[in-house]
Amino acid sequence: MGDSQYSFSLTTFSPSGKLVQIEHALTAVGSGQTSLGIKAANGVVIATEKKLPSILVDEASVQKIQLLTPNIGVVYSGMGPDFRVLVRKSRKQAEQYHRLYKEPIPVTQLVRETAAVMQEFTQSGGVRPFGVSLLVAGFDDKGPQLYQVDPSGSYFSWKASAMGKNVSNAKAFLEKRYTDDMELDDAVHTAILTLKEGFEGQISGKNIEIGIIGSDKKFRVLAPEEIDDYLREVE
Amino acid sequence: MSKSMVDVPPKGGFSFDLCKRNDMLSRNGVKPPSYRKTGTTIVGMIFQDGVILGADTRATEGPIVCDKNCEKIHYMAPNIYCCGAGTAADTEAVTEMVSSQLQLHRYHTGRESRVVTALTLLKKHLFNYQGHVSAALVLGGVDVTGPHLHTIYPHGSTDTLPFATMGSGSLAAMAVFESEYKEGMTREEGIKLVCDAIQSGIFNDLGSGSNVDVCVITKGQKEYLRNHLLPNPYSYINPKGYGFPKKIEVLLTKITPLREQVHVIEGGEAMEE
Numbered sequence: 001m002g003d004s005q006y007s008f009s010l011t012t013f014s015p016s017g018k019l020v021q022i023e024h025a026l027t028a029v030g031s032g033q034t035s036l037g038i039k040a041a042n043g044v045v046i047a048t049e050k051k052l053p054s055i056l057v058d059e060a061s062v063q064k065i066q067l068l069t070p071n072i073g074v075v076y077s078g079m080g081p082d083f084r085v086l087v088r089k090s091r092k093q094a095e096q097y098h099r100l101y102k103e104p105i106p107v108t109q110l111v112r113e114t115a116a117v118m119q120e121f122t123q124s125g126g127v128r129p130f131g132v133s134l135l136v137a138g139f140d141d142k143g144p145q146l147y148q149v150d151p152s153g154s155y156f157s158w159k160a161s162a163m164g165k166n167v168s169n170a171k172a173f174l175e176k177r178y179t180d181d182m183e184l185d186d187a188v189h190t191a192i193l194t195l196k197e198g199f200e201g202q203i204s205g206k207n208i209e210i211g212i213i214g215s216d217k218k219f220r221v222l223a224p225e226e227i228d229d230y231l232r233e234v235e
Numbered sequence: 236m237s238k239s240m241v242d243v244p245p246k247g248g249f250s251f252d253l254c255k256r257n258d259m260l261s262r263n264g265v266k267p268p269s270y271r272k273t274g275t276t277i278v279g280m281i282f283q284d285g286v287i288l289g290a291d292t293r294a295t296e297g298p299i300v301c302d303k304n305c306e307k308i309h310y311m312a313p314n315i316y317c318c319g320a321g322t323a324a325d326t327e328a329v330t331e332m333v334s335s336q337l338q339l340h341r342y343h344t345g346r347e348s349r350v351v352t353a354l355t356l357l358k359k360h361l362f363n364y365q366g367h368v369s370a371a372l373v374l375g376g377v378d379v380t381g382p383h384l385h386t387i388y389p390h391g392s393t394d395t396l397p398f399a400t401m402g403s404g405s406l407a408a409m410a411v412f413e414s415e416y417k418e419g420m421t422r423e424e425g426i427k428l429v430c431d432a433i434q435s436g437i438f439n440d441l442g443s444g445s446n447v448d449v450c451v452i453t454k455g456q457k458e459y460l461r462n463h464l465l466p467n468p469y470s471y472i473n474p475k476g477y478g479f480p481k482k483i484e485v486l487l488t489k490i491t492p493l494r495e496q497v498h499v500i501e502g503g504e505a506m507e508e
Contacts, residue, residue: 067342088343091339091342091343092339095335095338095339096335098335099331099332099335
């Protein structure tokens, strides 16, 4: 890469105007397991592959989709440990917001604060950017919302998005299938079909994870049995 | 936000820089402002299915009643509540802070909070401030290990008891408990005993008054009975009615009914946040 001379320090721009470390971080995300999110008319669904390194790993102990507040959930593509750190920070920020303003944090505010944390690590000495992109799904007074946050700290609101290994195929599939008046159940089916597209091996409730939030404003991760039910409906 | 790698805890504690100035002012006759205390009678007891907490609702600023219906039973976790006596601001701030910490702990562990966790977080904080945070608490709840009831003193010491009272009305309430309490009471007996104890504080202690709040916590369920008893109703109706003194001639009588108040009903529960 011609910019390699400028890739030693995070805080140095390359001649082409890029921060090379962030490009590398995005590459790390692009080689992570596929995850996607779809915003329906009455809720949001986020899903991810859960490919474990060996059959000996206890898959019940691995939870890739996490709760940030009762009405906001998050999934990632990229480095798991970086994700854990961000989840911890975000939960604390949500609690501090609640302590200060006595209202549950709106989705946009939490996304903004998490993105600010990620941006800090691109402009400080001695640290590296987070190697994760997040998909934040929430339901508040403004309705269902889906945000993607990148390692650079930029965030976008999406109707449907995918990240990780199979991103171009997944996004093409979503573009074809997405409709504005989708219901939450349809969105779950579409999410499963999108994951199935690029899945190597037999898809089952044990090697994918799905989180949904509906008009009850309570985020929850589906149990493997519920995922199996949806899989049967899809077939 | 700091840009350092390591999370340095913020420099907390009180700043005692103005103590000398305050000393000088009081020597020269300037009285310090009095703060709002919850004179208070707060009680808690363990019954056969769990824990019952009770409190009065009077808040005082010296000799003045500043709030006739304040809430002294604070939410800590879905299965843990805490009554607070002492300086109202201190009890509010401390219980909210620990409630927030318990919520974060629940996210990280995925488990229901335990009463001893709340107890330890509270006593650590109060001990750190060496009694300057004037909060005397009765903490009660039901978790996986069973029902628990604790008292916490402003300096950070704690007791674990089957029944407890705190506040200026604690002696009046304790007298009722000592004579009537028995192990394994039913819900109705327990609520009646708690109400009797609080009323004893309301009528015999100047720092306590107004209404009785009760909170019943059992395994998997809690009932917050706000203003369960109102033994001091507001009855300021002048029996003679209102009119002008006899010498005044009434020229015109016009009655304008006030606009109806709009009731905003928010979705969700009021207590749990």
